Amino acid sequence: MRVVIASTFVPFIRGGGTKIVEDLHRELLRRGIESETVLIPFRSNWRDIAAQTAAIRLLDLTQSGGRESDRLIAIRTPSYAIRHPNKVAWFIHHHRGAYDLWGTPWCDMPDTPEGRHRRDMMRRSDDLYLRECRRVFTNSHIVAGRVLEFNGLRPNDILYPPLESDHLFRPGPFGDYLLYVSRLNTIKRQTLAIEAMAHTDPDVKLVIAGTGDDAFYAATLEARVAELQLGGRVRFTGWISDAEKAELTAGCCGALYLAFDEDSYGYSTLEAFHARKPVITLADSGGSLEVIEDGYNGSVCEPEPRALAEAMNHLWRDRTDGRRRGDNAYISLARCGIDWDRVIENLTA
Amino acid sequence: MRISIITASALFVRDAVGATAELLAEQLRGRGHAVERIAIPFEAKALGAIPEQMLACKLLELSTGEPDLVIALQFPAYLSRCPKLRVWLLEHFATAYEPIEGGRDRETRIIHGMIRAADAASLNAAEKIFAGSEPIAGRLRTLQGLGFIDVLEAPSGNDPSDWDAILRRLLD
Numbered sequence: 001m002r003v004v005i006a007s008t009f010v011p012f013i014r015g016g017g018t019k020i021v022e023d024l025h026r027e028l029l030r031r032g033i034e035s036e037t038v039l040i041p042f043r044s045n046w047r048d049i050a051a052q053t054a055a056i057r058l059l060d061l062t063q064s065g066g067r068e069s070d071r072l073i074a075i076r077t078p079s080y081a082i083r084h085p086n087k088v089a090w091f092i093h094h095h096r097g098a099y100d101l102w103g104t105p106w107c108d109m110p111d112t113p114e115g116r117h118r119r120d121m122m123r124r125s126d127d128l129y130l131r132e133c134r135r136v137f138t139n140s141h142i143v144a145g146r147v148l149e150f151n152g153l154r155p156n157d158i159l160y161p162p163l164e165s166d167h168l169f170r171p172g173p174f175g176d177y178l179l180y181v182s183r184l185n186t187i188k189r190q191t192l193a194i195e196a197m198a199h200t201d202p203d204v205k206l207v208i209a210g211t212g213d214d215a216f217y218a219a220t221l222e223a224r225v226a227e228l229q230l231g232g233r234v235r236f237t238g239w240i241s242d243a244e245k246a247e248l249t250a251g252c253c254g255a256l257y258l259a260f261d262e263d264s265y266g267y268s269t270l271e272a273f274h275a276r277k278p279v280i281t282l283a284d285s286g287g288s289l290e291v292i293e294d295g296y297n298g299s300v301c302e303p304e305p306r307a308l309a310e311a312m313n314h315l316w317r318d319r320t321d322g323r324r325r326g327d328n329a330y331i332s333l334a335r336c337g338i339d340w341d342r343v344i345e346n347l348t349a
Numbered sequence: 350m351r352i353s354i355i356t357a358s359a360l361f362v363r364d365a366v367g368a369t370a371e372l373l374a375e376q377l378r379g380r381g382h383a384v385e386r387i388a389i390p391f392e393a394k395a396l397g398a399i400p401e402q403m404l405a406c407k408l409l410e411l412s413t414g415e416p417d418l419v420i421a422l423q424f425p426a427y428l429s430r431c432p433k434l435r436v437w438l439l440e441h442f443a444t445a446y447e448p449i450e451g452g453r454d455r456e457t458r459i460i461h462g463m464i465r466a467a468d469a470a471s472l473n474a475a476e477k478i479f480a481g482s483e484p485i486a487g488r489l490r491t492l493q494g495l496g497f498i499d500v501l502e503a504p505s506g507n508d509p510s511d512w513d514a515i516l517r518r519l520l521d
Contacts, residue, residue, distance in 0.1 A: 004360060011353055011385040011414030036360040038390050041353075041413040048410060055408035058401045059390060064360035066394055 001348060002034045002068070004061050006082050007075035008042030015183075016161075016267065017076045017092060020139075023164045024073070024090075024347075027340045030165065033348065036064075040079065046097060046109045049078075050121050057081045057129075073347050074133070078122075081129040088347055089133045090159060093143060093263045098122040099150050127151050137346060140264045140287045159346055160291075160338045163267065168242055169274035171326070172250025174319040177205035177235075178280075178312055179252040181245060181268040182259070184212030189258040189282075190221055192308060198228045199309035204316045207248060209237040249275045253322050254298075254315035258308075262286040273297070273333050278325035280311045291336050297329035350417040350520070351383045355426040357391035357406065366423050366439045369481075369503040373420070376512040387411060389426055393442070396460055403428055403467055420519060422481075424464075428471045435519060436472060438489070439481035439503060446488040469493055479518060 005028075007021045021037055028035035038061070042052055060083040061072055072084035080089045094100075097108040098119040109115045130136055130147070135156040138144040144155045163169065182188040190208055197206050212218040218236075225234045240248070249255065255272035257265070257279055264287035272279045273291075279298040281288040294300040299311035315322045333339075354377075356370050367388070374384045389409070391402055403425045411429035412419055419434050421427035424441040427434065445461035445468075453461070469492040472478050479501045480486035486498045501518060504511035 002361065011387060011416065012351055012383060013414065034361065038360065039387070040389075041387055041409060041411055043410040043413040051408050052410055055405040058405035058408070060392075060398065060401075061360065061390060063395075064390065064392060065362040066359075067361070069360070 001070050002036075003028055003071045003073060003348065004036050004038060004064070004069045004084075005073045005075065006038040006040070006061065006079040008056075008077065008079050009039045010044075011041050016264070019267065020090075020092065020161050021075055023161070024075075024343070026164060027344060028348075031344060033344075036069075038079075038082075042076075044095065044108075046095070046115070046118055049095065050118065050125075053078045053081055053122075053125055057083070059083065071348060078125060078129060080133055081125065087133050089130060089136045090139065090343075090347060091130070091136055091143060091147060091155070092139045092161075094126065094146060094150070095122055100146055123150060127153075135346070135349075141290055142287055143263050157346060159343045160336055161264070161267075162333075162338045162340050162343065163270050163274060165340060167271070167274065168246035169271045170246065170250055171276040171330075172247075174253040174322055174326075175251040176203065176316070177207050177252055178254050178256060178315065179207050179209065179248055179272075179277075180256040180258070181209040181249070181271070182257070182266065183210050184208075184218045184221065185214065186217055187260050187262075189260060189303070191224065192258055192282075192303065192305060193256055194221060194224050194228065194230065194234060195305035196308035196312060197230050197234055199306050200312050201316060202233075204233065204312055206234045206312075207237060207252070208234065209240050209245060209248060211239045245271070246275070249277060252277055253319055254312070254326075255279045256312075257281045257285065257288050257292075258303075259285050259288070260303075262288065265291050270333070270338065273329040276323075276326035276330045278315060278322055278329055280308065280315070282308070291332055291338075293332075295325075297325050297332045351385075351415065352377055353385045353387055353411065353414065353416040353419045355387045355389065355411055355419060355421045355429070356423045357389040357402075357426040358423065359392055359394075360390050364440075369439055370422055372504070372507055372512075373422075375507055376509060376516060379509065380516070385414060385416070387426075391423075391425065396457060399425075399442075399460055400463055403463070407467075418520070421475075425467070427475065428467055434471075434475045435477040436475045437479045437481060437501060437519060438472075438485055441468065441485060441488070443484075443488065446491065465492065469495070477519070 025037050072087035074080035074089045101107045137159045138155045257269045281292045282303040292298040301307040301311045377384045406425045406428040412431040419431040422439045427436045442464050445464040
């Protein structure tokens with residue numbers, strides 16, 4: 001079987017959207033399936049989207065090098081516009097400004113005749129091209145719900161993106177720190193973790209790993225740590241390798257994932273689950289709520305510092321319960337069907 | 350510098366231009382540049398489908414990601430609207446330049462004419478153009494306005510000293 005995985009991306013930036021393509025490609029090859037990736041540069045500026053969608057529509061990947069390709073798997077919007085008689089979508093998000101974020105302060109499009117016109121173009125083109133797919137899968141129930149609500153299409157199933165098979169995440173001792181691995185970004189709310197540290201037991205430590213695309217935000221975080229005199233208890237690692245990340249995850253007593261209204265659970269949640277660590281998330285975090293259950297494999301708390309501090313204190317004070325939750329976190333991977341065999345079986349069926 | 354290297358080729362096929370693109374990327378990274386390889390799918394075998402693939406290249410935003418420089422190596426990758434485009438033409442649509450138009454059918458003549466016209470417009474707009482071989486340089490000289498085109502032959506290995514002169518010309 002010959003499979004083409006197509007997606008859009010922003011050159012020089014690697015994130016969840018490119019990782020899912022690379023991981024899927026690798027897993028297909030491991031199973032003896034011939035696979036090729038197509039990553040199309042895509043500028044998400046709302047005015048540029050229609051012309052780029054037209055360009056993608058002009059691509060026909062039915063044949064390549066004089067041979068048929070059996071399946072096209074389209075990942076990031078609007079790669080499912082590519083012509084192919086046998087395509088499936090593993091849909092990871094809309095251009096949210098034209099959908100659920102329309103009319104909110106986070107919308108990137110103006111509520112003007114042109115903005116409304118372009119919003120409607122995007123919706124219609126998604127309506128049309130998603131319906132050309134033999135099957136549509138999404139990466140979370142949240143995204144599936146949006147596809148149903150806005151595009152009137154019920155996705156066939158949810159396929160949670162697993163970690164690559166040869167990942168480095170392993171269990172380890174429950175140390176004296178909590179870990180938050182993520183891009184430093186306002187939507188990931190590292191600020192809340194720092195504010196919570198002012199309310200935790202004085203021995204609780206926090207490690208914040210990751211780099212940011214916004215230098216101002218990173219500087220703000222460090223300034224707040226100094227202001228709250230948390231210098232000895234909050235450590236920023238900056239960029240770390242996968243091996244360093246795995247080591248830090250193995251040694252923590254719990255992980256945090258505090259993003260606001262995300263489409264999926266975040267890879268760091270999965271990494272912690274593989275390391276048998278519980279994860280604390282927030283009631284408005286979005287996708288992480290599909291896999292994290294309060295008291296079972298982590299904690300779900302209100303998005304305010306004292307509630308978060310209480311959840312952090314619990315994992316720090318009661319390592320026995322932390323281990324129990326961590327073991328449950330590992331069991332949750334299978335329970336939620338986070339598994340490459342299942343993903344590939346569905347995408348290639 | 351942030352540098353995008355763009356090729357256009359059939360999927361599942363490893364061609365010489367792709368191999369050179371990888372070597373070029375390796376050399377640039379070795380000199381401290383951030384490099385992105387962008388491979389646009391292109392199927393040259395179906396002549397009738399070439400105009401729409403050319404249009405796709407024209408409409409794609411290949412300068413996304415704010416590169417300081419875009420280096421295109423192959424037809425029709427250089428048709429993209431990139432402000433900082435440099436072309437090192439290792440492969441183009443050579444048959445469109447063959448002087449036997451009378452022997453071809455009408456569709457072929459029209460499509461070959463489109464290719465030459467699009468080449469002329471895009472290559473004239475590029476910041477710099479080099480050819481990968483003397484035959485390519487010779488064909489490009491038949492296009493209006495391009496003038497003399499230097500030939501830079503691609504090294505087959507990854508010895509940095511073989512690449513110094515080429516990188517100087519491409520990046521200067």
